[in-house]
Amino acid sequence: MDGHEFPLTWAQYWTWVAQHETPAPPAALTGHVTVPVPDGELSVSDVEGAVRWLVRRHEGLRTRFRMNGDGYPVQLIEEDFFPVVRVIESPAVLRDKEAEQAIGVILRPFELGEEPPIRAALVTVTGVPTTLHLVMHHIVCDNTAVEIAKSEIRTYLDHAVRGDVPQLPAPEWSPRQQWEFESSARGAELNRRAVEYWRELHERQPCDVHPVRVDSPPSGGCRVRFSSDEVGKLCEVIAKREGCFDAVVLMTAFAASFANVKGRDVTVFKSLLSNRQFPKTKGYVGNIVEMGRILVDFGRFPTLRDVMKNVMTSTMKGMRYGQVGALRIHDPKLGVEPIVDWTPTEGGILFNYVPASSSEAAWPDLPSSTVETTEYQHQAGNSILVINDHGIPRITMYADRDFLSPEQAESVVTGLPVLLEQFWRDPELTRLDFQGVLPRWTAPSGWIDWRGCWIHELDLKAMLEAFPGVRAAYIPTRGSKERVDHLVVGVVGTPAVTPSALREHLLNTRWPSGISVVPAEFVIRQDAPHDTDSVEAWCDEPGTICRGTGREDGGDNDETGESPAEKVLLQCIGRVHPSTRPRLSGNYGEARGEYIKIPAVVAGLRAAGYEGLRVQDFTSPFSLRKLAAQLTPCE
Numbered sequence: 027m028d029g030h031e032f033p034l035t036w037a038q039y040w041t042w043v044a045q046h047e048t049p050a051p052p053a054a055l056t057g058h059v060t061v062p063v064p065d066g067e068l069s070v071s072d073v074e075g076a077v078r079w080l081v082r083r084h085e086g087l088r089t090r091f092r093m094n095g096d097g098y099p100v101q102l103i104e105e106d107f108f109p110v111v112r113v114i115e116s117p118a119v120l121r122d123k124e125a126e127q128a129i130g131v132i133l134r135p136f137e138l139g140e141e142p143p144i145r146a147a148l149v150t151v152t153g154v155p156t157t158l159h160l161v162m163h164h165i166v167c168d169n170t171a172v173e174i175a176k177s178e179i180r181t182y183l184d185h186a187v188r189g190d191v192p193q194l195p196a197p198e199w200s201p202r203q204q205w206e207f208e209s210s211a212r213g214a215e216l217n218r219r220a221v222e223y224w225r226e227l228h229e230r231q232p233c234d235v236h237p238v239r240v241d242s243p244p245s246g247g248c249r250v251r252f253s254s255d256e257v258g259k260l261c262e263v264i265a266k267r268e269g270c271f272d273a274v275v276l277m278t279a280f281a282a283s284f285a286n287v288k289g290r291d292v293t294v295f296k297s298l299l300s301n302r303q304f305p306k307t308k309g310y311v312g313n314i315v316e317m318g319r320i321l322v323d324f325g326r327f328p329t330l331r332d333v334m335k336n337v338m339t340s341t342m343k344g345m346r347y348g349q350v351g352a353l354r355i356h357d358p359k360l361g362v363e364p365i366v367d368w369t370p371t372e373g374g375i376l377f378n379y380v381p382a383s384s385s386e387a388a389w390p391d392l393p394s395s396t397v398e399t400t401e402y403q404h405q406a407g408n409s410i411l412v413i414n415d416h417g418i419p420r421i422t423m424y425a426d427r428d429f430l431s432p433e434q435a436e437s438v439v440t441g442l443p444v445l446l447e448q449f450w451r452d453p454e455l456t457r458l459d460f461q462g463v464l465p466r467w468t469a470p471s472g473w474i475d476w477r478g479c480w481i482h483e484l485d486l487k488a489m490l491e492a493f494p495g496v497r498a499a500y501i502p503t504r505g506s507k508e509r510v511d512h513l514v515v516g517v518v519g520t521p522a523v524t525p526s527a528l529r530e531h532l533l534n535t536r537w538p539s540g541i542s543v544v545p546a547e548f549v550i551r552q553d554a555p556h557d558t559d560s561v562e563a564w565c566d567e568p569g570t571i572c573r574g575t576g577r578e579d580g581g582d583n584d585e586t587g588e589s590p591a592e593k594v595l596l597q598c599i600g601r602v603h604p605s606t607r608p609r610l611s612g613n614y615g616e617a618r619g620e621y622i623k624i625p626a627v628v629a630g631l632r633a634a635g636y637e638g639l640r641v642q643d644f645t646s647p648f649s650l651r652k653l654a655a656q657l658t659p660c661e
Contacts, residue, residue, distance in 0.1 A: 030103040034091075035204045036217055037345075039622050041165040042091065042099050042138075046625035047641040051135040057172040058133075059160040061179045063148075066187035070113055070148060073155050076182040077146045078108045079191070080175060086166035086201045091138040097602035097626030101201065104142060111146040111158075119151055129159045136163045143167070166201065169380055220343045227321050227340075234294035234373035236287065237473060237480035238428050240488070240537060245427040246403045252421040252439035254395045260446040262417065267453075268331065270338040273297075273379035276412060276419065277341075278334045279445050281322035282463040283438045284375060287430065289467040290475070291325025294374035299345045318344025319374060330455045373478065376409035399436050434464055474501065475509045481543050486515070489543075493531045495520040500558045513545040516564040518554050521571055525550065529576025530611045534652045542647040549573040577612070584609045591636060591657040595650055598630035610651040614644040621645070635660050 034042060045051045063073060081087045088107045094100050114128050126133070132145035143163035149156050160175060167175075178194065185192045207213040261272040268275070277295055284293040299318045320340040327333045405426045413420040425435045444462025449455050469475070472483045483501050490499035500516040517523060525548035532544050550571045555563035565573060585607055587593035592610055599608045599617060608617035619627070624644045631639060636657045643653055 030105070030202075031100050032202060032205050034099050034101060034622070035201060035208055038099075038101075038165055038201075041163075043621060043624055043641055045136070045138060045163075045165070046628065053133065053135065055164045056133070056136070057162045057164060057167040057169070059158075059162070059172055059176045059179070061158045061160070061176055061183070063155040063158060064180075064183055064187055068155055068183065068186055070111075070150065070155055072186050073148050073158055073183070074111045076158070076179050076186065077111050077160070079182055080178055081108055081142075081144065083178070083194075084175075084197055084200070087144045087162070088142055089166065089201065090140075090142055091165065093139075093626050093629065097623040099622065099625070103202065107142050109142070109144050109146050111148050114147055114149045115153070116149055116151050119156060120149060125149065125157070125159075132159065132161045138163065138165065223340075223343045224319070227319070231292060231294075231321070231478035233478035234288070234290075234292070235479040235537075236373075236429050237289070237467075237469070237482075238537070239482055240485040242428060244405050246401065247405055247424060247426040248402065248430075248432040248435050249400045249406075250421075250423045250425070250432075250435045250439055251398045251400075252396070252423070252442075253415075253418055254443055255418045256395065256443045257446060258414070258417045258419050260443065260450055261419065264446065264450055268334055268338075270334060271341065271379075272414065272419075273377075273412065274334060274338045274341055275446070276379070276442070277320065277377055278322060278330065278337050279442050279449075280375075280377075280410065280438065281333075281337075282324070282330075282445060282457070282460055283441065285322065285324055286464050286466040287434070289469050289480070290478075292321055292323045292478075294478075295320045295322070295377040296374045297341070297344065297377045297379075299341065320344055320377075324457050328456060329453075330449050330457070330460075331453050376407070377412075378410070379412045379414070381414050397436060397440060399432055401432055437464060469508050473508065474503075474513070476513045476543065476545075479537075479543060481537070485537075486543060489532065489535050490515060490517060490528065493519075493523065493528060495523040496528075498554065500554065500564075502559050502561045502564050512547070514547045514549060514561050514564070515545045516554070516558065517548060517550045518552070519550055519571075523550050524572065525574040525576035526611055527576075530649045530651065533613060533647045533649050544576070544647070546575065547573065548576055577616070584611050587654070589654065592651065592654040594631065594634050594636055595654045595657065598627050598634065599650070601630060602626045608650060610654070611649055613647055613649055614653075615647075617650070619644065631657065632660065 041055060044055060085103050088104045089101045090104060091099055091101050112129075112131060116128065120128055128149065129147040132147045136143060136145075143166050145161045147159045149159070158179065160179070162171070162175065178192075181192045181194070208217060257276075261275045264275050265272045277297070281293045281295070285291060297318050297320050318341070320337060322333060322337050322340075324333055327336055406424045408426060408429050409424045411422045421439055423435060423439060430438065441462030441464075445460055448459075448461050452459075469480070474481050474483055474486075486501060487499045490496055496517055496519040498518040502514055502516050503510055515528075517528065528548050528550075529544055533542050535542060537543060549564045550573065551564065552569045552571060555567040555569070557563040564570075583592075585596070587596050587610060596608050596610070599614070599619060600606065602623045603617065603619055606618050608614075608619070614624075614627075624641050627644065628639060628641060631637065637660050638656045638658045639653055643656070
């Protein structure tokens with residue numbers, strides 16, 4: 027490894043993989059800094075000097091990223107890189123839309139292997155510098171980094187007007203130091219604990235999906251915008267008393283209603299996080315935004331205070347290790363055992379909390395307390411954006427109608443101050459006494475909660491009976507059907523029907539929620555037993571053809587492939603994972619494929635002359651056989 031080349035930090039995994047999710051990386055992976063140039067005798071070269079000074083201070087802005095021969099990404103610090111500042115001349119001051127069009131050249135997606143993660147453009151009016159625009163990739167940039175860059179550039183330009191250069195303290199941290207910390211004994215132990223934590227979470231409940239029937243038509247959704255200075259004050263005082271983040275207080279309060287609506291004791295958030303806690307690093311550009319999963323559990327903990335404490339722990343673990351599904355837990359570097367029962371981590375509500383800085387543009391001239399609900403006909407998913415506008419949380423919540431009605435969505439946000447005020451007065455508040463939350467949904471007959479996914483018994487039976495050779499399917503259980511810890515399906519079919527074939531069929535069948543439902547065990551018989559609702563009868567009575575998990579041998583060519591596309595896909599996975607034995611009947615996760623190596627597999631397919639698969643296809647439950655069927659020769 028070169029002297030200035032080193033692996034990615036753990037938190038950079040998500041951003042690196044997200045960069046490769048589509049042929050054109052999403053614009054959302056960038057942070058945009060706009061700095062007005064102060065009045066004075068400043069030239070274009072003065073502003074260029076400010077950019078060079080900023081890049082020299084922060085080595086993260088001088089870093090290129092590439093894949094090594096093993097399929098792992100590495101980062102290389104360029105000692106002498108300085109970005110070209112594109113000068114855009116205008117006859118007059120540009121408005122927002124005009125400025126965005128003018129600087130479009132720096133807003134295009136980054137090519138991290140070809141360029142460092144920063145671009146700059148300077149707008150001049152009749153030759154006079156007016157506005158500097160910086161765009162930085164999220165692989166080295168979180169919201170705090172944006173503010174640091176803006177503040178330091180302003181400081182430099184203010185000094186330049188006076189004819190000198192600011193003497194700021196050196197940055198206290200860097201991505202290289204972060205990697206060195208994570209490679210140390212203490213850093214490695216923190217990461218190991220985080221992964222063990224997420225492994226336990228995944229095994230308990232990998233999904234968080236509300237009840238939706240397979241034949242339910244798209245039903246539109248709503249947007250609720252809510253701001254409240256009362257909620258802001260309550261979050262601040264509660265966070266101080268409980269020793270947690272304001273965002274944790276809000277997440278816990280939202281979760282009380284969401285868990286009830288889903289008929290569960292838990293709910294899961296997908297949250298954009300930034301690790302400036304281990305160690306505390308507040309003053310450098312080079313930190314990143316990552317995606318974490320945070321489970322809020324009202325069943326395991328007796329009081330709201332205990333729940334909130336656990337949410338704070340989850341948040342810190344998420345900062346430590348980012349987006350953790352089963353693929354991340356397969357990472358061999360930490361010596362953590364992989365999950366045997368691999369299920370894609372699906373569901374959850376996106377929660378993004380942004381500290382105050384640029385919120386005025388998004389919420390112009392609004393009073394300190396307001397609520398506004400707008401309905402729409404399409405589905406936009408379920409998400410919450412909170413902008414903390416100088417102590418006043420500005421909340422925008424999107425909810426699909428199959429999750430929350432517009433009336434329920436509005437009740438969720440307007441109930442926040444009621445629950446938080448109650449908790450402020452009673453720190454030992456328990457769930458049965460919550461006020462301001464939605465009532466708990468009780469599952470009607472026929473619904474089964476399997477690993478965090480509500481499924482209807484008739485829908486699962488119909489999917490099984492759609493497989494050739496299956497004459498009838500049953501869902502026997504031990505005890506209550508509402509919550510099942512070990513889902514077994516009984517099938518009456520021909521000897522050609524096998525657990526492996528049924529499992530692959532279900533892996534490749536998507537439910538409306540976007541997941542695939544795969545039972546823990548299949549029992550295949552010539553005829554149904556006397557008691558079709560008894561697991562023991564299905565397993566013990568004579569007439570059983572076979573039973574198993576479906577992870578058994580998938581038949582001839584399962585590890586070698588039959589079609590050219592199947593052979594190439596297995597070869598590409600095997601090349602970057604030499605210790606694995608991928609099977610066509612299983613998926614990428616079950617082949618112990620590493621999350622961080624997915625871009626290398628996709629690149630290998632393109633090099634072999636095939637296209638048609640994206641990163642998210644490998645994080646799906648689909649079998650490799652199904653993925654191979656999507657491959658087409660490159661044009």
